[in-house]
Amino acid sequence: ARGELAESDLLVTRCLIGGKWVAGDNAPISVTDPFTQEAFATVPRLGAAETEQAIAAAADALPAWAGRTAQERGRILRRWYELLMHHEEDLARLITRENGKTLSEARGEVAYGAGFIEFYADEATRTLGEVIPAPVPGRRLLAEREPVGVCAAITPWNFPLAMLTRKVGPALAAGCAMVAKPASATPLSALAFAKLGEEAGVPAGVLNVVTGAAGKIGDAITASATVRKLSFTGSTEIGEQLYAQCAGTMKRLSLELGGNAPLLIFDDADLDTAVETALVAKFRNSGQSCIAANRIYVQKGLHDQFLSAFAEKVGAMKAGDGFDDASDIGPLIDSAAVAKVAEHRDAALGGGARLLAGGGDPGGQMFAPTLLADVAPDAQLACEETFGPLAGVIAFDTLEEGLDMANATPFGLAAYLCARDPQVIARITRGIESGMLGINTGLISTAHAPFGGVKMSGLGREGSHHGIAEYLNIKYVCQAGL
Numbered sequence: 001a002r003g004e005l006a007e008s009d010l011l012v013t014r015c016l017i018g019g020k021w022v023a024g025d026n027a028p029i030s031v032t033d034p035f036t037q038e039a040f041a042t043v044p045r046l047g048a049a050e051t052e053q054a055i056a057a058a059a060d061a062l063p064a065w066a067g068r069t070a071q072e073r074g075r076i077l078r079r080w081y082e083l084l085m086h087h088e089e090d091l092a093r094l095i096t097r098e099n100g101k102t103l104s105e106a107r108g109e110v111a112y113g114a115g116f117i118e119f120y121a122d123e124a125t126r127t128l129g130e131v132i133p134a135p136v137p138g139r140r141l142l143a144e145r146e147p148v149g150v151c152a153a154i155t156p157w158n159f160p161l162a163m164l165t166r167k168v169g170p171a172l173a174a175g176c177a178m179v180a181k182p183a184s185a186t187p188l189s190a191l192a193f194a195k196l197g198e199e200a201g202v203p204a205g206v207l208n209v210v211t212g213a214a215g216k217i218g219d220a221i222t223a224s225a226t227v228r229k230l231s232f233t234g235s236t237e238i239g240e241q242l243y244a245q246c247a248g249t250m251k252r253l254s255l256e257l258g259g260n261a262p263l264l265i266f267d268d269a270d271l272d273t274a275v276e277t278a279l280v281a282k283f284r285n286s287g288q289s290c291i292a293a294n295r296i297y298v299q300k301g302l303h304d305q306f307l308s309a310f311a312e313k314v315g316a317m318k319a320g321d322g323f324d325d326a327s328d329i330g331p332l333i334d335s336a337a338v339a340k341v342a343e344h345r346d347a348a349l350g351g352g353a354r355l356l357a358g359g360g361d362p363g364g365q366m367f368a369p370t371l372l373a374d375v376a377p378d379a380q381l382a383c384e385e386t387f388g389p390l391a392g393v394i395a396f397d398t399l400e401e402g403l404d405m406a407n408a409t410p411f412g413l414a415a416y417l418c419a420r421d422p423q424v425i426a427r428i429t430r431g432i433e434s435g436m437l438g439i440n441t442g443l444i445s446t447a448h449a450p451f452g453g454v455k456m457s458g459l460g461r462e463g464s465h466h467g468i469a470e471y472l473n474i475k476y477v478c479q480a481g482l
């Protein structure tokens with residue numbers, strides 16, 4: 001059967017609160033396969049009361065978990081990583097089924113996502129404090145680090161497993177307990193992840209997963225004085241709202257929000273590298289990534305050559321069933337997503353853009369990989385996140401012009417650059433307003449590096465040793481009379 005799992009008990013349809021798997025009392029939420037558009041599973045529709053129970057369970061579990069040695073926490077995370085990789089194929093199938101992405105991309109997500117659990121298994125023992133030379137005699141000054149406490153995670157549907165592991169890994173390694181709310185469209189990989197955590201030895205209450213009404217769960221999390229930190233990945237609109245909601249309890253916040261990433265391609269770029277960078281940066285996950293290259297700026301000397309090489313590749317790509325090996329990209333998450341991409345396409349064509357490849361939305365939630373040239377710099381697709389497989393190319397002349405267009409957005413998550421001249425690379429590196437920059441590559445994400453944005457793209461970093469610092473408070477200790 002479609003998307004069948006080797007181990008059917010990884011299809012988990014209950015939530016985890018304080019070590020108990022709960023179903024809830026309300027009518028459940030349906031999970032839909034984006035390719036067939038059929039509901040194939042349900043998960044609980046929990047609300048404020050269950051969220052408060054989950055927060056209380058996390059608070060109960062916190063002292064014992066924080067009290068374990070970092071090495072013990074690390075060992076549990078290591079086992080969890082091994083279980084995730086052992087079940088890579090089943091987890092990938094769950095992701096393809098609920099999200100639509102191709103199975104090969106889903107496998108990539110499992111490996112990438114599990115990488116955060118592996119990385120933080122080791123990082124747990126490296127949360128070093130400091131001994132500070134005292135400015136007066138007879139004193140000892142220490143900066144100790146301690147877990148923030150109970151934390152919450154709210155995650156999106158585009159990388160349903162990895163967006164959770166990059167929060168849970170550092171939180172649990174640091175000694176925090178967590179309440180997580182996955183996106184309602186894609187809750188199954190999160191629930192399977194929690195189940196494998198239980199198997200790895202994560203104690204009851206240390207990780208709780210609630211599915212249900214986003215507003216109610218979000219309100220309960222943000223209003224709680226017990227929850228000391230919220231990490232959210234999603235839209236800037238909801239991020240702004242959660243930021244405001246957290247003010248009353250002064251929570252620490254990590255916000256990973258909208259991107260609108262530019263890709264700048266200069267005359268001296270290697271053509272194959274530029275085409276490859278554009279392909280992965282734009283079309284990975286059907287373009288449904290917050291670091292997707294949303295705007296492609298090509299310098300005039302390479303513009304036409306780049307367009308013909310890129311058009312050939314884009315034209316050869318096929319949108320289809322994620323379970324079919326012949327598909328290069330899967331369907332979009334829902335029909336509203338398809339409508340948005342179609343709107344951006346139509347507006348750009350109306351503004352004088354030329355269609356060079358693809359263009360169609362052939363039904364279902366499919367959208368053909370599409371390339372438009374001569375896009376107006378102020379077209380909707382260059383100003384708003386398209387979040388779909390629609391690439392728009394805009395020509396530029398000088399470095400200053402390219403850089404100005406790249407920075408002309410309230411967002412600042414990722415940016416990409418294809419060039420060889422060290423002077424150009426250095427000037428763009430300095431001038432670009434983004435938290436991340438890929439030079440001659442469209443693949444930049446890894447658990448080992450700090451992921452995050454500037455401007456309206458959010459606060460904080462995930463991954464690397466910076467990612468665990470977000471879950472640790474500094475306690476300054478000053479001992480006198482020595």
Ligand code: ADP
Pocket residue numbers: 154155156157158181182183184214215217218219233234235236238239241242
């Ligand atoms: P997207 O759907 O583009 O990923 P959203 O910001 O709408 O972006 O959703 C990201 C996550 O935030 C999802 O888990 C969603 O359920 C959740 N969410 C949406 N609205 C709220 C809200 N008012 N409070 C808390 N969480 C929310």
